[in-house]
Amino acid sequence: MIGGNMLRKIIIALGIFICFVLQTTLFKFLALGNIAPNLLLMLTFFVGFIRGKKEGVYVGFFSGLLIDICYGRVIGFNALLLMYIGFLNGAFNKMYYDDEVTLPMGLVCISDFIYNFVFYVFQFLLRARLSFGYYLIHIIIPEMVYTVIITFVFYKLFLKINSTIEKYEKGSAPSFD
Amino acid sequence: MKKVNNEIPIKYIIFTLTGICLVMIICSFAFNGFASPVKNAVSFVVSPATKGMNKLGFYMINKKEDYEKFKSIKEENESLKKQIADMQNDNALSVQDQNELEQLRKLYKLDNEYMDYETVGARIISKDTSNWYSTFTIDKGSDDGIEENMNVIGDGGLVGIVYEVQKNYSLVRSIIDDESNVSAQFAQTSDKCIVKGSLKLMNDGVIQVFNINKDAQINEGDMIVTSNISSRFLPGILIGYVKDITNDSNNLTKSALLTPVVDFAHLDIVLIIKEQKNTGEE
DSSP states (O other), X not given: OOOHHHHHHHHHHHHHHHHHHHHHTHHHHSOBTTXXXXXXXXXXXXXXXXXXXXXXXXHHHHHHHHHHHHHOSSTXXXXXXXHHHHHHHHTTGXXXXXXXXXXXXXXXXXXXXXXXXXXXXXXXXXXXXXXXXXXXXXXXXXXXXXXXXXXXXXXXXXXXXXXXXXXXXXXXXXXXX | OOOOOOOOOHHHHHHHHHHHHHHHHHHHHHSTTTTHHHHHHHHHHHHHHHHHHHHHHHHHHXXXXXXXXXXXXXXXXXXXXXXXXXXXXHHHHHHHHHHHHHHHHHHHTOOOHHHHSOEEEEEEEEEOSSSXXXXXXXXOOGXXXXXXXXXXXXXXXXXXXXXXXXXXXXXXXXTTSXXXXXXXXXXXXXXXXXXXXXXXXXXXXXXXXXXXXXXXXXXXXXXXXXXXXXXXXOTTOEEEEEEEEEEOXXXXXXXXXXXXXXXXXGOOEEEEEOOOOOOSOO
């Protein structure tokens, strides 16, 4: 029988895989004005916020690594960036309540901004693309809005999945070492 | 809530992972393709899923467009039927013209190189995760004879260039990508120029053209093809049509915008030219 802890790991790994596949394919078709939402960032935020720093860091690291391996120009860049975003959201874990929605949406918004800002600085500013204002309006803010909307849509579903796993964990608690 | 654990404290995890990341970043600058085995292994798992999802995406976008077009199609159908009748007439004439053209070509020994390149077809299976780049994955890799720097065409024009090859997939940088530079020339006058992708102009469906000689006799709507002095692109591949020609402030060169012939939003299948530009370096 699979322990609850193992089950959670499998589900999160599956989640990373699904988000990655959706982000590179289906959501590129659902893109509004060429902007697609950042699902892996959403997942990193979610796990960090609900489960705490440690899991946030791991999810961020592996999501980023997957991006780097499949699309990265530099391996490790996205992994590093998403790892810290997972950590940052994990720091707000203590303020997590089921019914609160404003804080998580604010967090995902800020996370997405940080991610794209750092991305801009390292991948575009260093190649002398100086007009930050343009990129802010046409890339960063639309992606922020879109990601927040998608997070809002999926938030309740995520909570549901999380509470189901927690129930399962409690059920199999005696066998937990 | 939390169980008492004797696991490693979070700060050590962060330090370790940061270290790993930094090492990987340095490695990827220092050694080209050091992660190839990992990439292949990952693509083995990811590719089938992305392929399927991409098909679903195309299916959806087609359905959506079908629905939008449905109303106008009926009217169009009527007028098209009339057109067909006319065209059948024209067709008979143009077949004759075609034969004549072929004969003339043979006479003048015009070898149309562009048609003679050996190509291999590939399907686009996924696109870059970030919104910053226009690169995509195709489902052919070194197993199918793809090599780095092979030119990618499709839709009757230049799509981009292969910049990374793995066992069963490759990455293509399209000409509208912000990092793309193509040495090109005007088809009529052979004036050289540089075609450069731009994230800023991508939404308007155009890319930039630089370094056109001030005295070049060019007009809006002129055809731009890859140049014969390019080190990576084969000569004579159509890129697009020029517009909005302006004089640069240095008064030595002109720049312009270019509308690519390829519709990048609806690109599904591309052709990779297996021949590579011979620069005489080897």
